[in-house]
Amino acid sequence: MTERAASRTAILVCQGRAVADGRLGAGRFSDPLAIDLLLPEERDIVARVRAGEVPKAFGARMEYELVSATSEVLAARTIAIDDAVREQANPQLVILGAGLDARAWRMPELTGVEVFEVDHPASQAEKRERLGDREPLASVLFVPVDFGKDSLGTALTEAGHDETRPTTWIWEGVVPYLTPAEVGETVTEVAKRSAVGSRMIVTYPTPNRLYRYGRRAMELLLSLTGRTNPMAREPQRSSWTPEAMAAVLSDRGLTVTTDRDMLTIAQEAGVEGKRGSFLSTGRLAIADRH
Numbered sequence: 623m624t625e626r627a628a629s630r631t632a633i634l635v636c637q638g639r640a641v642a643d644g645r646l647g648a649g650r651f652s653d654p655l656a657i658d659l660l661l662p663e664e665r666d667i668v669a670r671v672r673a674g675e676v677p678k679a680f681g682a683r684m685e686y687e688l689v690s691a692t693s694e695v696l697a698a699r700t701i702a703i704d705d706a707v708r709e710q711a712n713p714q715l716v717i718l719g720a721g722l723d724a725r726a727w728r729m730p731e732l733t734g735v736e737v738f739e740v741d742h743p744a745s746q747a748e749k750r751e752r753l754g755d756r757e758p759l760a761s762v763l764f765v766p767v768d769f770g771k772d773s774l775g776t777a778l779t780e781a782g783h784d785e786t787r788p789t790t791w792i793w794e795g796v797v798p799y800l801t802p803a804e805v806g807e808t809v810t811e812v813a814k815r816s817a818v819g820s821r822m823i824v825t826y827p828t829p830n831r832l833y834r835y836g837r838r839a840m841e842l843l844l845s846l847t848g849r850t851n852p853m854a855r856e857p858q859r860s861s862w863t864p865e866a867m868a869a870v871l872s873d874r875g876l877t878v879t880t881d882r883d884m885l886t887i888a889q890e891a892g893v894e895g896k897r898g899s900f901l902s903t904g905r906l907a908i909a910d911r912h
């Protein structure tokens with residue numbers, strides 16, 4: 623991602639939530655704001671996938687499959703993350719790489735909670751434009767940070783984050799875009815600011831050659847057929863085994879309490895999970911400060 627460009631993968635995952643809303647994980651997943659945060663031209667594909675209109679043309683079919691598969695991953699991980707946030711009701715929530723996350727606007731449990739939305743400055747500026755004057759349920763503070771350049775700790779201190787009170791941290795769909803060093807540095811800052819009772823919720827990709835080749839092939843086909851490739855400017859920079867992720871967290875005093883793959887999460891959450899191989903390469907870990 624460059625200095626000026628806002629994240630396109632943030633739009634893709636928002637499209638996934640808009641597709642899933644009312645269709646996947648019924649009764650457990652809902653994100654009615656997702657469709658509102660998309661621009662009219664970004665809503666067309668959402669409508670087609672929701673209607674099950676499978677296109678015949680190859681490029682359009684690739685795009686359809688990408689958004690459809692994304693909706694399964696997003697429904698599953700949103701349910702699991704929301705549950706983990708509710709379970710550990712902390713007074714502060716920091717969303718790292720927030721993108722078009724609408725939790726502060728849609729979760730009544732966050733009323734009265736201080737929510738710090740941390741994101742790349744360009745992505746955050748675009749989100750604020752898209753939000754317009756929609757009022758959040760929580761008290762929201764926007765914290766622009768480039769994890770590769772800026773000090774997360776300094777930015778959070780300036781925004782009023784209190785490291786003596788417990789914090790829940792959500793790091794959803796961001797780790798793949800960071801180098802191993804950036805991941806380590808971010809966890810160091812998070813751990814320093816995590817009072818007893820704090821909780822880190824992180825999703826991460828596992829090393830998987832088949833998935834990597836599949837993703838490259840899909841990106842190539844999208845480009846060759848003149849479709850938008852949302853991953854073009856956001857290459858995958860790291861992947862982690864569960865052991866490696868547990869080590870990064872526990873070396874800094876955050877103890878992993880659960881670590882599950884997305885396919886298991888999808889099945890437990892009642893999300894259909896037709897895309898088993900796509901789902902099973904991602905994992906969600908929860909680590910607590912005891």
Ligand SMILES: C[S@@+](CC[C@H](N)C(=O)[O-])C[C@H]1O[C@@H](n2cnc3c(N)ncnc32)[C@H](O)[C@@H]1O
Pocket residue numbers: 623628629631632635636718719720721722723741742743745746767768769770793794795796799800
């Ligand atoms: C796939 S989106 C996920 C957004 C959101 N967490 C969600 O799940 O809907 C990736 C997010 O990571 C952010 N991101 C990627 N690299 C970043 C960096 N170096 N510094 C800050 N944010 C970054 C992007 O701005 C974007 O919002």
